[in-house]
Amino acid sequence: MxxxxxxxxxxxxAEPEQSRDPALTLELACAALLCEVxxxxxxxxxxxxxxxxxxxxxRLSVSADEVDELMALAxxxxxxxxxxxxxxxxxxxxxxxxxxYELVKLMWQMAWxxxxxxxxxxxxxxxxxxxxxxxxxxxxxxxxxxxER
Numbered sequence: 001m002x003x004x005x006x007x008x009x010x011x012x013x014a015e016p017e018q019s020r021d022p023a024l025t026l027e028l029a030c031a032a033l034l035c036e037v038x039x040x041x042x043x044x045x046x047x048x049x050x051x052x053x054x055x056x057x058x059r060l061s062v063s064a065d066e067v068d069e070l071m072a073l074a075x076x077x078x079x080x081x082x083x084x085x086x087x088x089x090x091x092x093x094x095x096x097x098x099x100x101y102e103l104v105k106l107m108w109q110m111a112w113x114x115x116x117x118x119x120x121x122x123x124x125x126x127x128x129x130x131x132x133x134x135x136x137x138x139x140x141x142x143x144x145x146x147x148e149r
Contacts, residue, residue, distance in 0.1 A: 029086075033103070038110055039075070043114075108143050111125060125139075
């Protein structure tokens with residue numbers, strides 16, 4: 001099963017227009033960016049993994065076992081990628097301003113999953129938000145919205 005998911009992910013990122021389900025491809029790119037935030041402080045806690053799992057289950061509408069495999073795959077993709085271009089490009093091309101803002105909010109939720117935001121996590125979110133063309137005011141608005149919870 002994991003090999004099939006790996007091949008799908010590789011194919012989808014290389015050729016998103018030919019994917020059977022472009023929305024799923026975009027969600028997988030989002031999962032990779034969320035993994036990047038989770039790993040920014042070099043400490044992926046159980047709380048962060050649980051938060052990522054919950055986010056993916058609710059956004060992808062797949063089984064818990066499939067989410068576990070997707071999480072492992074997304075982490076592998078983050079390890080193997082030189083930069084975030086392939087993920088960011090896909091999201092920027094297909095997501096509108098509101099969807100990109102919501103993704104930044106998810107990144108903040110991921111950063112707060114362990115009860116505190118590490119400066120490395122904030123830096124990573126700031127960098128990704130910039131690459132996704134999310135304005136600084138929306139970056140701050142997303143941060144404050146998540147902090148208020």
